[in-house]
Amino acid sequence: MTSAQEAPGRPTTEEQELPDYLHAETGIRSWLFTKDHKKIALMFYVLVLVFFAVGGVYALAIRTELLTPSGTIMTAFTYNRAFTMHGVIMVWLFLIPSIPNVFGNFLVPLMIGSRDLAFPRLNLASLYVFAAGAIILICTMIAGAIDTGWTFYPPYASTTPTRVAPAAFGVFVLGISSIMTSINFIATIHSLRAEGMHWHRLPLFVWGIYATAIVLLLATPVLGMSLITVALDWWFNLGMFDPTVGGDPLLFEHLFWFYSHPAVYIMILPAFGVISEVVPTFARREPASYRAIAYSSIAIAFAGFLTWGHHMFVAGQSVFDSNAFGALSMFVAIFSAIKVFTWVATLYKGSIHFNTPMLYFFAFLFLFTFGGMTGVAVATEALDVHWTDTYFIVAHFHFIMVGGSVTAFLAAAHYWFPKMFGRMYNERIGLLGAAGVFGGFFLTFFPQFLLGNMGMPRRYYSYPERFQWLHVASTIGAYFLALGLVTALVNLLVALRSGKRSGDNPWYSRSFEWMTASPPPQHNFASELLIQRTAYDYRLNEEEAHARTRAP
């Protein structure tokens, strides 16, 4: 375990003389009208955690309902709304914005050596637009929510009595926030890198955010238009997907999944970026192949646009299409596998430290690989015919989204906690939280693979008795997972108030965000930077690392 004591000969950074970003300006106006990317990141942090909790409550409601084969605590109509809102909130109010808008916003300028993002006011606007979209969705929730599933399929979505148009519009507004964020990241990473920061000296997290931004930019507009179309179908009988006037519901599926498949890469690419920072730091080693990780991110961003039809194997598309999409879906998995092998290879001859972020990496490694392999399995059309629309699919995507993205989010929350707040959390409680999350997650979702394979359909309110024991196991797991998450959250909240001062670089990382004070001053770096090393040069000691970051 690394202690937070200062290493001998540790250089004093010039930034330590300046007030940190939390204290440079105070008062509510300094937050609501800020241009500081770090404060904006923290405001996003609060919002995404709140929505994660709301989505989690819906999850617990669903799992509690499924304790018995028929009605337990709600009607079927309410159940449909519960799983719909769970999906909508988790996807658009948590998973998509979480790592990019919190950790991307906070860290990208620090990692590239810049004073802020390219467009700080656009950044603040993206926060307000996000909040507006969230408010629209909350109002829709209070007014009775929707029961279409997060996928909004017509013809049901065009004819349900629930309020599709406001919900779709809320998601549309959130999409605008995403596009604003992506423009900012792309412009920033191209233009504001410090002197000497060639593309191949960038921390890998930045490559991950860059790849994510490309997908956000190009995929989100398609979602926007698809949802507006289904909203107009619902509201004004536009008829774009209405078979009685010649429309085709399958067109919606094509347009929706053209976005929503790349969307899952929006959710996982930043997670990969986080892992690519955690592993070198806690193995005290440069990545086994920097280019493998960097380029595979870009490859995923592009290849991810070619696979949407694997959501439609039994929807009525041609056999040729299904075959092509199946093959392409397996192809894109190669790039994730490249990353997994590279991270594991990075551990070889490293000096491994088992701090909480690294524990989350090990959880990620197992759960993401497991989920990824089941992904290749369901990409096999002949197998998916059996598994589609069952719990097998539900388990697959939760292994990736929770076992992958949420685990990486928690790794990031612990890894960069000292960076953001200058304090250290309690490692023992961190271990407890990580164990609770991992164990709770596995107990929740592994039974769902079995359920799905046995034929339990997804989104079903009632089920045959023989499935009950697996559902009960899954529900117990869900409560454990909730407990683990709450433990992790409380640990961090307590540390905010009374954690030990961490010092500037408690993990002895070489990455550039650690070369300034923790927490950083308002303008990130007090002097000009001249980057003369990679972000992972662990052959250098800390003094040399600092020297090769600053201009002489």
Added chain:
Amino acid sequence: MPEPALHEQYSTIAQQERTYHLGMWAFLASEVLLFGTLFAAYAYYHVMYGHDFAEAIKDADLAKGTIDTFILATSTYTMTLSVLAIRKDNLPLAIAFTALTAGLALAFLTIEGTEWATDIAKGAVPGASYHYAKLPAFGAKMYFTVFYFLTGLHMFHVTMGFFLLCGLTVRLMMKAYSSRSHLPLELGTMYWHFVDVMWFFIYACMYLGRSA
């Protein structure tokens, strides 16, 4: 003579202006995908309904569509002239060309509006209320549904562009721009060019694709 203000995260004005240009290109890329969704719907239904869809294309008012194309093409030219004028510090000419562009935008909207009115009057409305007896087939119905949506989205962008052009004209009249500092004019012109190019594709798809 206005000079550009350097924001703190940039080291030179050139870097700042390049970055804003890049941001604008990124935004326009997202807009291409936005319209692309509807072009995909167009292609889907055109292929699905073949002959019936093409019959509806033949029924479209080619004269109005062509006039619209000339109006927008001219407007994109006048906007370019405005930027060329401000680069030579010719404020009166820049104001005139920007205002002219705004006027042409309004003309476009008016003509499109009359076309919509004619279509609605003859019963070609989207959805279940469609009652255009001359073209009763599904293919025609879907043509009109796509037509209203695509041209409607485009008109929304033209309207936003119109307000932008008015704003730029006002700023020019307030002498806010000069040859050394006129970034919003350049970015606004990029947006206007995009709106024009989108129309060329809409024109081709909705008015010209006449043989099934």
